[in-house]
Amino acid sequence: MARWGMAIDLAKCSACQACVVACQSENNIPCVPPEEARSGRILSWISLLPELEGEYPRLSMRLVPLPCLHCDNPPCILVCPVKATGINAEGTVHQIYPRCIGCRYCTTGCPYTRRMFNWYKPEFPGDLALALNPDVSVRPKGVVEKCTLCHHRLMQAREEAKAAKRPLAEGDYLPACAEVCPSGAITFGDLDDPASAVAQLARNPRAFRLLEDLGTKPKVFHLAEGEWSGGRGNQT
Amino acid sequence: MADWSPMPPPLAARWTIGGGFVLCFLVGAVVFSAAGRNHAASQPIAFNHAKHLANGMSCTDCHTGVETQARATLPALETCMNCHATALTASAEERKVRDLAAAGKELAWVRLTQVPAHVFFSHRRHVVLAKIACAICHGPMEKATAPPARPFREFTMDACTQCHENNRGGTECNDCHR
Amino acid sequence: MDVETKLEISRDDAVLIQPIVAARGSFYYLAAALLAFSALAFFAWVEQLRRGLGVTGLNVPVYWGVYITNFVFFIGISHAGTLISAILRLCHAEWRRSITRAAEVITVLVLFFGVGSIIMDLGRPDRALNVLRHPNFRSPLLWDVCSISVYLMASTIYLYLPLIPDIAILRDRTGGASWFYRFLAAGWRGTEKQKRRLDRAIAVMAVLVIPIAVSVHTVVSWVFAMTVQPGWHSAIFGPYFVVGAIFSGIAALIIAMALIRRIYFLHDYLKPVHFNHLGLLLMVMSLLWFYFTFAEYLTTFYGGDPSHLTVFYSKLTGRYALAFWTMFATCFVIPFPILAWRRTRTVAGTVVASISVIIGMWLERLTIVVPTMSQPRLPWATGLYSPTWIEIAITLGFGATFILLYMLFTRFFPIISIWEVQEGREHSLPEVIERVRSYMPGTEPVQ
């Protein structure tokens, strides 16, 4: 059984946010109008978290692409009163939209603020609805939604592999964000397979997990930026 | 029994009106609620499944996606025209196909069997990988001489999970919920 | 065969059923005004249902706001009632007799608004029953569902039981013509056996209702405390919430009593001494509240966890400072001196203190819910939250509807327990003398 995880190398990330748009497009996430965006209701399953520190001219900015971290010990599923969210055998935290009552306890319980709520009925002005992906539902108003690691792509990849009578190979299944990343900063794969690229990156000394001390055990690793130190062999 | 004493007239009148009201209300409720949900599908042509299958065709000849894709797909007019470009019979229904093609229109099939919008269902997964016969869900189409009016069975979550449990299909929520 | 003792209303107590017998015109005007507020709230709710929760001021990351504040607040108020009256009953506090009913009614009615607030807050109220169909017992919200429904049942029974003899009075007064009272009186004839049973039942319910009430607000606090959010994840939240609940409950009770006293001319039944006693209780709760608040914030401050401190400072000096310090003033600085000083612990004084406490406790709930939400651990844009007219309308509507229902209750049932007051007059005095005597040295307990 695979344990799907992700490693995001902050050194390689150019903060272009292609992952954000790819996710929106893949998962039928509606764009909210300006006034809604201003009140902080942008829906996005992965977004760029900026952390600016220091004063001019000694500044540093960490720009962290942040999807749902798919914790092994997710605080969100514990609090859902109706079992609308859960973690499957492969460690993916899911949300069942037709059961969700919209109490937003999970959004409150998530220390990473990575769950989104549909404040309104989703709108796709004009013909923008034509770009909707039929593999992913359009969430109705009033329910919570979240990153699924593009689970529909896993189902598709698995189906294809099975139809071709071969095992699922590394790279067969990639979420939209990992696939689009132009600088190769997002690595995705099976954390339980020690040979996989993602498992190796997870063991990298630069690897860390956000708010690790909360004990949530995220399956999304971030790799710290590291520094240039003279040009050669300075990277671990 | 003969002394069955009728109610005093005003009360009886009220009962009559009330009875009519209740009776018709109940009938109406059933009728209206059913009418809203389950109107029998009327297809653009009276397609005869039995005849086509008897002529040696198979499901996948028209529902081309069954074995390769998630969606079985309903046949486009073009598919029909592959055989029916020239008249094979004197059927009026067959002529409709050519008339539509001549008018440059498409066949507006009414999708009969449909899972809810939040469910993902893959035909290939069920038909090719799990080797489930079409008839299990769609019924004996080889006997259908007219387009079926309503789905062969109700596609409820219980029905899905029951089959999945019986056949070890897996009941991971997100594998079907999307 | 028991002896039936037909309860008669003494002439003195006739004033108690006056509201039931004849309503004043002002009653209807007030009811209409309140109804207008209810209608506004209903309109707001329909608007919210139609368009979605987007019509509220909630956003990311402030997912919870006024509705949840109202929920905690109303559930808190509900402790007034049952808990106070049960404790006083069990303690044989004789001054309780004229105030228990008023308190119990608050409890039962206000619980509906607590639950209603949650319904308002749901994105999909149409699926609310999923809580029963697919319960997740690991969710504190489900514990809430359980404890609140148990509490609602228990306190309804606890309200109903002492009502029975009074309903019988009303039934008998109308000569049994009203099916309503006939049904509710449940065949009460006032026999000794019935009385004994009723006394036993009330006593049992009083004992039962206390732990249930304590559990309810503990569980409410756990809704917050069970998450890892800074400012919520605190072990003293249970008792802190219970204290806050009783605190606000007493305040609500004092206000209700003052209004009843004034409107129905019940100065004779609700005397300054009642207000004095409740005022003392309120003062004690105010001290307790201060103690818990102090303990909570001091530990946060010393703990020094940056994420906790962000929330801490946002309340003390930051964006929520106004709400926080208003809360502190209205929960402690204003009421405590009023209540502590004998000369101001008058009817008017306690009412002023209570109003202040009610405002303060609502703000306390708000400053617990919103600041934590708006400053998540990860530095997302910190959320700005201000409620929209929808939320304000629904909140006001809830308040108005509560008052309306309370008024209606007084129209149908005596708001002061007639039989208990009578019983107090007739039997308590010797009992009390006996009891006090038993406290004294050199007297054998009466077996």
Added chain:
Amino acid sequence: MSFKVGRRDFVRFAGGGALGMAASGIGMEAISRFNEALAAEQMQVPGGPESWALGVCTQCPAGCGLRVRKVGARAVKVQGNPLHPVNQGGLCPKGVAELQTLYHPDRLRAPMRNTGTRKSPRWMQISWDEAIATLTGQLRKLRDAGQAHTVALVERNRHSLSSRLMQRFMTAYGSPNYLVLPSGQDALKTAVHLQQGVTQPVAYDWDRAQYVLSFGVNLLEGWGSPASIMRAFGRWRDPSSGRRTKFVQVEPRFSLTASRADEWVPLRPGAEAALALGMAYVLITEGLYDAAFVREHTFGFEDWHDDAGRAHQGFRSLVLSEYRLQDVAALTGVPEETILRLAREFGNHRPAVALGDSQTSTLPGNPYSAMAVHSLNALVGSIDAPGGVLIQAVMPASPPPGSVTAWPRIDQSPSSVFPGHHLAEAARAILAGRPYPVQAIILNEVNPVFSMPNGTAFEQCLDQTPFVASFAVFLDESAMRADLVLPAQTDLEKWQAVTSPPTFPSAVQSIAAPVVPPRYQARQPADVILELAHQLGGAAAQALPAANFEEYVHAQAGELFAAQSGSVFSTSMEDAWNRLLDRSGWWSPTYATADELWEQMQKQGGWWDPTYSHGEWQRVLKTPSGRFEFYSQTLAHWAAAHPEFARNAGMKPDDDRLFLPHQTPIADPPPGYPLLLLPIEVLPLAGGEGGHLPYLQQIAGSHLFEAWESWLEMDPETAHKLHIPDGAIVWIESRRGRAQVRARVYAGVRPGVVHLPLGYGHTAGSELSRGGVNPLSLLEDRREPVAGLPQSAGTYVRVYPS
């Protein structure tokens, strides 16, 4: 039992029944209405057979390869084509957002004629036949009257075959006026032309560079070809390569690029040249420069004498005398030790490249600064070296026909040594009616009124031109000023053929067939031009015999086949490399005929020639001396005949610095306008485009959590001094105008400077496009003297609460 049913009973019963029926009907209706309100029905997304198609993105000139997922006839997802050499499967957000352009609600649906006036247009829908007839009529009339040269066609240089077709059409029709919008690389192009004598685009060997020093180039925010630069950026930081390329960003603002760099060197705005020359000082004094390269391949390093025997100052003595460390530190605000360290690192970590000077992808920098920066490349021998600065390989294609008209172009730059032409000069010429009045303008998917510095001048140009036609996807600000608006197809609807993107060393030809059928009545502008050419007849028809653009592209593939080099995009880049290297230059294609090549190009996405031969000096150094010229003889020769040049630059004509890189400071603030306004570019709206796409609007300001609206970046100190809280709405006023905008306090802003992002402030289009302020509407019209490039730096503003 007797039970009589009387008539009356029956009426009663029926009456009750009717009421009951009505009640239940109304009741059911009410219930279902209520249910709908409670549980809004879920949107059903139509399915269909899944398929994949290849496309090309032309949101910017990079032309990344796309892989488009289709369901039925709908395009539902855009991904990168993994075979494409430029983006190799990755994409920038603009590419992913292609779908929103395709299905945008504001798209033009049919050709329209303006029946009102220019200032208050009234649109009447017309047929394509009528539109083309109108266009043909106008052009024929002008040609028959001998006025063919007064027609101008304006577009963005798209590095595509469609651009080449347009150029060809204009030439064949008889007009020299094929005009392009200014580009952010114009200063760099000028510098390379002056110092290397080439007009072919500059390219960088990103993958092998060890040290990348950018002088204000927003490398990760839309400059060049974003996806390929981001891929390179990822590789610089790839631990598996065992090294880390150092990337240094020199820039006044802590931009996103600066934040991603290994080091950010903040400097005074406009002091890039001084810093570059200060580094040159260190390289020279410490002997860190590539002496062999300088000796063999450069000119003007040492002091020298011309043929007339006049002594000239060399680069070395200029630098040593005028750019000493402490002077440079004072000019730039960068500490001496930092300059020293940067120069040493730059000299010691080769191959190293320096790039600049440029601000954004649309606003060019200063050519002298660009020369100063480019001189650093020469000093460390990075010119045409592996890992250095390259000159893009030339596409194998037949050359465009020469000009058939003797008329001069209307966009003559001040110095004709500059090879590019751009609209800034054209606007000036059109307004003045010199050298001749322009009678017709055709806009091809450009919106100069919005995207040009000083766009109002261009607005006036359009207003005074008798006939204006615009190919446009949206009814934008410029199309609003046209007589004829022609709906253009978007990327996924049309035949696409994009050639080598800027900054990419190899020759690339990406092609794609339409992915989805065209929406509405939109047509590919190239198709319309071809039809126009046929209708016009004569030279135009002869020069463009193709019936449609597909045929035209197909014919070009024949030329690629004839060139006998390169290969079709293949499954693995490494394979292609190895194969080519193994055979040591032997060409072994996978195709035997031109048609096979055409087939394979369609299937794989295109053709490219990955080989690059370094050190072809006669190709990359075409100066009079055949060397890299620190001292530009090209410029000197031209200036000798044009005394006004030195006057414009404010120097004596015999001053050698006129032809050497040197620092030209930004003017001082005028009284009352204390803050320097510098427009900035954000990747989602790079090129000033994309403002109409919700996907991009939502992410454009994410470093400040801004969305859908532009913002004015201020440093905390200035904001505090002006009593402007974060998020307040303020007025920003330049001498040209004023606008209201939301002020955002950002610690990354240099005190004394404010920034506005480009791409906001549309006045046309629906609500989806509007919002914010167009910084270009506040900029003063400033040009530099060498090539007349518009300069974005130098406008001062005041900011006050509103």
